[in-house]
Amino acid sequence: MLENIGAVILGLALGFLYRLYLLRIDYRQYPSYPHGYIAHLSLGFIAALLGAVALPALLAKEYAAVTFLSLAAQQFREIRNMERKTLEQLDMSELVPRGPDYIEGIARVFEGRNYLVMLVALATSSLATFIPLGWSAVGGIIVAVVLSRLKKGKTLGDIAIVRLGRVHFRGALLFVDDILIMNVGLKDAKKMITELGIGVVIEPKTDDARATLANMGQRQAINHEVATLLGARKDFAEPEFTPLCRLNTETGRAALFILPVEPDPELAVLAVRKVPVLESAIRRPLDTIIGRKASD
Amino acid sequence: MQGEILHNIIAIVTTNPKSVGGGGAPIFYAANEAEREKIALYLSRILNAMVHDLENGTYFLTHH
Missing domain, CATH: 3.30.1360 (Gyrase A; domain 2)
Incomplete structure (x- = not known):
């Protein structure tokens, strides 16, 4: 396991940075709540860690660890509920409410982002298991860019x-x-x-x-x-x-x-x-x- | 959207008593248009209700 520690750390770092980047672009949906940032960054950190250790754990034949990973992934479903509840509560005091459809969309995006982070971390750490760290960092960034393109929605x-x-x-x-x-x-x-x-x-x-x-x-x-x-x-x-x-x-x-x-x-x-x-x-x-x- | 009473007419303000009658909502009779405007404005702001114009001298208030 020890020889893979570099891969795990690189995956974790890239995944976490990607979460930070995603937070930056959602200013409109989530206007400036410092504590909201902390909640999402810590969950993003956990998601990145989960993604980063997945392949190295498999290679080290730590099957129990892999099972736990899938269990942990379930927790991210909670994010959607958390966001939905917060926004629904806030909507009651809005003069022009967002409406349930918009809230549902935002909540889904927040849940989805953690899976994106997991994917980026997984891709990076998997690459780093087989190729040099420098190149796998580049690969991870490419994956992140492609994912950002894919998930970009349309506007009116x-x-x-x-x-x-x-x-x-x-x-x-x-x-x-x-x-x-x-x-x-x-x-x-x-x-x-x-x-x-x-x-x-x-x-x-x-x-x-x-x-x-x-x-x-x-x-x-x-x-x-x-x-x-x-x-x-x-x-x-x-x-x-x-x-x-x-x-x-x-x-x-x-x-x-x-x-x-x-x-x-x-x-x-x-x-x-x-x-x-x-x-x-x-x-x-x-x-x-x-x-x-x-x-x- | 939440309760069934939301789309009821909650008050009627009129300068034309012949155009309206009966029903469950209170009717406020105004002597002239200026008074009708004033009563309707007060009721609207107090009840958080929208004033609609039936264009026959009668305004009514309802929630949206």
């Missing part, structure tokens, strides 16, 4: 054309272009909405994208993301100013209405383009014969 900008829409009233009904948003009663609210409101029209590029946009969870995620990035001019007990994303079922277009703190229309469009497409909202009717026939 990829599946839809996002552009500005005109916010206007017809009587009491608020429209963004031709898409009905809601009925607003109070005259002051209407005045404020016409002065400061921003409308963004999201036009799906394909029928697959249309089905994704029809998902309520996806639209709630749009509301939340844009409200997070631009701010929502809204307090408790001001339901008129809640950002809303509504659908025109005839064209499949969706429209977001928001009263941002930063009234910059161009930024609102950029923010909508950057909203992640939720895994749970992805639909592929075009992959089936029925879906393709129905679309023409």
Whole structure:
């Protein structure tokens, strides 16, 4: 076992660094909780260790150790529950909630990251068992880069054309272009909405994208993301100013209405383009014969 | 989303008493449009409810 200690340490180090790197890029989903970082880094460390010792333990014929490894891997399922519970609790005091679909997606990502870390550590330590440490470090980094590419999800900008829409009233009904948003009663609210409101029209590029946009969870995620990035001019007990994303079922277009703190229309469009497409909202009717026939 | 009472009409504010009657929600009669706006605003902020306009002189409040 001793001759493999270098491989284990290298695998552990690379795996842990990869976890650190992944934490860095999820600032938006997990805004600055130092204690959250510690929890994820320690679990990432354990995941890296598990991955790193797997092959050396097998080679040393430590079968009991390998069995324990698989047991330990079960623990990572708990991460999903932990994240989901935390975010659900926090969501209750959000003025513009994330919604259950978005939370589920984030929780799944956090669980998945530990398996990615395990894979990177496993690959690195396996390589290091057979080839020099320097080269296996390079190999580990390549594996990490490839995995990051693979897991990168789409954003709304990829599946839809996002552009500005005109916010206007017809009587009491608020429209963004031709898409009905809601009925607003109070005259002051209407005045404020016409002065400061921003409308963004999201036009799906394909029928697959249309089905994704029809998902309520996806639209709630749009509301939340844009409200997070631009701010929502809204307090408790001001339901008129809640950002809303509504659908025109005839064209499949969706429209977001928001009263941002930063009234910059161009930024609102950029923010909508950057909203992640939720895994749970992805639909592929075009992959089936029925879906393709129905679309023409 | 959580409870069944959420989508009930919780209050009605009107300047046109003929347009509304009966039902379970309290009706507030306003003398003019300005008063209707004021009552509706107060109720909305106190009850965290949305004011909708039926465009016949009647507003109603409901939770969303």
